[in-house]
Amino acid sequence: MNTAYEQLCGLAKEAALVESVEALLGWDERTYLPEAAGDYRAEQMTFLSGLAHQKRTQPKWGELLDELAGSDLAKDLHSDTGTTIRQLKRDYDKRVKLPQLLVEELTRASVLGQQAWVKARAANDFAMFQPHLTKIIELKRQQAEAVGYEDQPYDALLDDYEPQARTKDLTSVLGKLRQELVPLVHAIMESGKVAPVEIVSRLHPRGAQEAFGKTAAAAIGFEFQRGRLDVTHHPFCTELGPNDCRITTRYDEHHFNGAFFGILHEAGHGIYDQGLRSELFGLPPGQFVSLGIHESQSRMWENLVGRSNAFWQYFFPKWQEFFPVAAEGVTQQQLFAAINHVQPSLIRVEADEATYNLHIIVRFELEQALLSGDLPVNDLPAAWMEKYREYLGIAPPNDANGCLQDVHWSAALFGYFPTYSLGNLYASQLFEQADKDLGGLNDLMKRGEFLQLKLWLNEKIHRHGQCYSASELVQRITGKPLGSEPLMRHLRGKLLPLYGLA
Amino acid sequence: MNTAYEQLCGLAKEAALVESVEALLGWDERTYLPEAAGDYRAEQMTFLSGLAHQKRTQPKWGELLDELAGSDLAKDLHSDTGTTIRQLKRDYDKRVKLPQLLVEELTRASVLGQQAWVKARAANDFAMFQPHLTKIIELKRQQAEAVGYEDQPYDALLDDYEPQARTKDLTSVLGKLRQELVPLVHAIMESGKVAPVEIVSRLHPRGAQEAFGKTAAAAIGFEFQRGRLDVTHHPFCTELGPNDCRITTRYDEHHFNGAFFGILHEAGHGIYDQGLRSELFGLPPGQFVSLGIHESQSRMWENLVGRSNAFWQYFFPKWQEFFPVAAEGVTQQQLFAAINHVQPSLIRVEADEATYNLHIIVRFELEQALLSGDLPVNDLPAAWMEKYREYLGIAPPNDANGCLQDVHWSAALFGYFPTYSLGNLYASQLFEQADKDLGGLNDLMKRGEFLQLKLWLNEKIHRHGQCYSASELVQRITGKPLGSEPLMRHLRGKLLPLYGLA
Known part of the structure; x- marks a missing residue:
């Protein structure tokens, strides 16, 4: 007879195996899938993702976690056994807090949202996407309330991508970064030097x-x-x-x-x-x-x-x-x-190393305002242009190259964008x-x-x-919490000489 | 509420979906899988094949089939509904007749058999493979007895690949084919004409x-x-x-x-x-x-x-x-x-259109003799050489190019070989x-x-x-049962003039 811990690991590994098969289906879909095979592939992926969810929310999982919660294996939080128990509990608790109906509504809104977004972007017509975005934001608010948070609703969403990160810390470090990036980019533009692109x-x-x-x-x-x-x-x-x-x-x-x-x-x-x-x-x-x-x-x-x-x-x-x-x-x-x-431009995925984070900061600020309701959805296009003008010195001529450029919001991914800038900050430090x-x-x-x-x-x-956790790792390795200085030192160290500003 | 028929179709489609995912894993394994990823791929495939088997043997399946057996939907055997009910019942009955223990033993014997076969072929040492083959044949006999047959045990195995075919019909048509092929190949060899290969x-x-x-x-x-x-x-x-x-x-x-x-x-x-x-x-x-x-x-x-x-x-x-x-x-x-x-050679997969079927007939005759016990396993190498000499006029210098050349028997595939020749016969007719x-x-x-x-x-x-069924199809389309004449007409029509024998 396996111990409770072995049983738990068996369940987790089986769920991961199902997810790994789903990942192969996804890889194949994006590399080699024949043109006409998309519908059935969607059926296959839906089946597997349902199977994985079912495996990750089965009551047995909860029972084993309860049994193990106070055990010796759980005591050292940073050991393999302690980490397994702590993190599987974290995941299980989050999953079972979400009502099945909300999960289904989010899935449907995201599928419909992406379809509408593709059309809206092609037609350069934000109004076509607006009702979908409104619906998605409403569901994301419900998700945050269902899962719970200490400080603010955005924390609950951020946690799906950057576990244990806090909005207020991010706001502080990205705010500082923006204050230093904007003048650096401005100086580079003013330098008159152009790279032989x-x-x-x-x-x-x-x-x-x-x-x-x-x-x-x-x-x-x-x-x-x-x-x-x-x-x-x-x-x-x-x-x-x-x-x-x-x-x-x-x-x-x-x-x-x-x-x-x-x-x-x-x-x-x-x-x-x-x-x-x-x-x-x-x-x-x-x-x-x-x-x-x-x-x-x-x-x-x-x-x-x-x-x-x-x-x-x-x-x-x-x-x-x-x-x-x-x-x-x-x-x-x-x-x-x-x-x-370096050259400020409208499209995030084509941005250079210096301006990239300004694209992210625009999105981070706007998605928080959308979620809190401070920014009504129909004011998004104007707010987007305003922020691009302020941070990057240019504004998109239309929404297709503005607030409709990224898939994320249509796919109900709120709280995802800041992880791109976190990546740059962590990398430098x-x-x-x-x-x-x-x-x-x-x-x-x-x-x-x-x-x-x-x-x-x-x-x-x-x-x-x-x-x-990510922040524990950075503190352990560098002896400091995450800051914006290493990234700025890196950018200044490379770019100022290149643009004759050193 | 879905009808029993809809439920049955739902179950069958879900099982097929699982199998289609397994097929993707298999395709990827044989085309793009990184060298080191084989072990985990085997785990993924084992999981899916277990899941598919579980879906295809669930008691619900049997209950729905019982409910539908006498229904109007089952009456017309050749309609879509009649075919669905008849064929799913056929598959279900066969599966549940096989004891779980035998299924597992066959899987294990086939995995071990293939591993031993790879080594035995590389070492040109039939003795290394012999105990595995003996074990596999014993299990295949058990399989035939468990599933049942009307005429002879080989029928039960053949049925897995060519449903409803009968050994005695095959023996008759392949026997006639051999009688005509051997002299044709002989005449071509004697013609002295050589193609500009x-x-x-x-x-x-x-x-x-x-x-x-x-x-x-x-x-x-x-x-x-x-x-x-x-x-x-x-x-x-x-x-x-x-x-x-x-x-x-x-x-x-x-x-x-x-x-x-x-x-x-x-x-x-x-x-x-x-x-x-x-x-x-x-x-x-x-x-x-x-x-x-x-x-x-x-x-x-x-x-x-x-x-x-x-x-x-x-x-x-x-x-x-x-x-x-x-x-x-x-x-x-x-x-x-x-x-x-046309040139008699030792290796089946490299054989030309005329000699190919002689390679198959050798295997068809030998695997029946092995299964019935008429041919003891340790006499297989000699019997192989003897038949090659008789039908193809050449004999392999060793077992690696003789009875160890094909994977089929090591993978417990008995009754598979004749379908290759059936393919050629059906094609011509x-x-x-x-x-x-x-x-x-x-x-x-x-x-x-x-x-x-x-x-x-x-x-x-x-x-x-x-x-x-395959034989019903051929009868319906051509008005005749399967025969060897169309294939012989085709081969003679093309090869006799090419070799100056017309």
Whole structure:
């Protein structure tokens, strides 16, 4: 007879197995699914997601958790057993608090919302989407009330993506970041210096982009015997099992940055997944801790490593080999300047490293105002334009390139956006510490040695899974709570010299 | 409240949905799965196959079938409702007759058997495999007794692949076939004529093979918006949903035939799957009727169409375009002769159209003797060599290329082999009828018109699913029971002139 703890782990692993199959269906849908097969795929995924939910809310789960709550196994909160019990209880409690009817209404509103959003964006007509958004916000308010919160309703939603984070802390750190970013971007614009961006839009043949991207992903530590790279429309990374991590990209032969930094970004996510303890797959100590920390891993490899001068001291000769035509007459410094070009623009997913967080801050502020009711839904388009003008100095000519550009709100994802900026903030703070601990990352990167940083991340972050919360992790590793200074130091350190402002 | 019939269909469709997900896992395993991910994939597949089995043996299923057995819906055996009730009952009865313990023992013996077979083949050591084979045969005898049979135990096993077929009928038709094939192959060997096979081993670049293969598959009617072509080690076709049929191949740049006829073969399977009524996916009238009929569809497009002179009158200029270097100095007649080369060889999967069935007949005779006990397992290697000498005029130098060459017996698949020859026999008999009904297929094929044949197959075979058994179908369509004459007429008609024997 298995102990209660073994039974609980068995249930959790079985639920994770069902979810991993659903993840394969999702991966296939976004990479290889034949055009006409979408309807049945939706049926398959609905079935599996229902099965997983059923497994994660079965009463047996609650009984075992009750039995284990006061046990010795639960005592050390940061041990594997303590983490398993604590986190499974957290998840179970949240799930059973949500009325079945609300879950179904949210699913339906999100499906209809996304369909309406696609049409509204194509027609550049916010009014078509407005009633759906109103409904979704109302349901998200109900969700927050059902789940409960200490401080404010937005906390309850944020918790789905960044467990235990608090809105007030985020508001403080992102507020400070904005105050420093806005003048930095302004100064760069005023500098009159323009990067030679034409280089990255020269022809970079697709086959060479794929080969070069895979070389770089392998060099930074993505293990291809435990993963793959495929092509998709909207790149993502997904974990299909303890030794099966799939990353994706898309190629534009006249835009080198898209696929290359996209591959480094997704490989960064993948290195996190591959660094989790595989024998604990499906249990909280073997699972990623938060979307913010996940994003910190992708942004670190993409930006702090991949867009650094040191990285290109090593990779520039290889870039010349893979792209001899595009490389004609280009110096390493020119390429470095081109891939670090700063320019306020309207579309988040195309934004550079400096302005990206301003896009996020706009959304973070607006979605809180929508949820609280301070911003009526029909005032959203005007409020969006106003904030873009204030923070980025430009305003969209229409809603399609304004408040209709992202899928998130139509999919009922409120509280998701700030995790992107959290990722950038965590990445910089962790990278500074790694630099200190490893005695200078620049020297390592110049020589193409990325293994030390990967092992540092394995040891400091990946292997802990959910044993510590995101903020506990950062405090433990860096000795400080999350702040905006490391990111600002990084941006100023790189961009001021590039734009002749140092 | 749903009627009993609706409930039954709901259960069947849900079971089929689970199986379709398992099929995706299997497809992915054989095409894209990362090297290290095999163990967890096995866990995922085991879980799903258990879930499907559980769904197909739940008592509710039996209760609904009992309730529906005497109903009006069951009366017309060939209607969709009658077929659904009859076939689901047939499947349910067979499943519940098998003791759970036997099912588990068979699964285990098959897994261990395949592992031992891989090693035994590599080591060319039949003794390593012998105890496993002995065990598997013993379990297959138990299976036959548990399920029951009218005439002989082999019938019960055959029924898993070719429902309602009888060993004695098969023995008769394959016996006649052998009597005519052996002298035909002998005469070809004696003719002294050798086909210019060197042509097909000239360099055919992989990219051009893929493009040419897809062009041909689309031309004969495989719908790529409802399917895909990918690369694998051991080519197969799998149906992942009503609009999702995946075919696979492998490329050898110095063997044109492998991928090209492989693609036509798998596309033939795919055209059958795509021709099933998609709204009945998961129900017997929307499912293929037998492996023999499935194989008849692949062999028809591969051999009767793809290896015909008329097909190449249309495709030869395209072949020249796709492979200008290989085509240098080659006439259409030379290519036609090269792709129809006859030569007795040791390996079934590499056999030509004429000798292929002799490989099958050897296996069909031996597996019956093994099952009945007439052939002791340790006499198998010698008996194998003896039959190859008698039917094909050559004998393998060792067991690796002899009785250890196929995976089937190690996987507990007894009764499967004859469906390959049934496929060839059905294909010829159906093709003769189509030729009559459509007023001459050669003229159509010469002009690249394949749609008429595809529509004929859709109408005569595909759309009926399991409404008629395989032998009922053939009788209905051709007015005769299955015979060996059409296949022999086809082979003689093509090969005698090619080898100067006409």
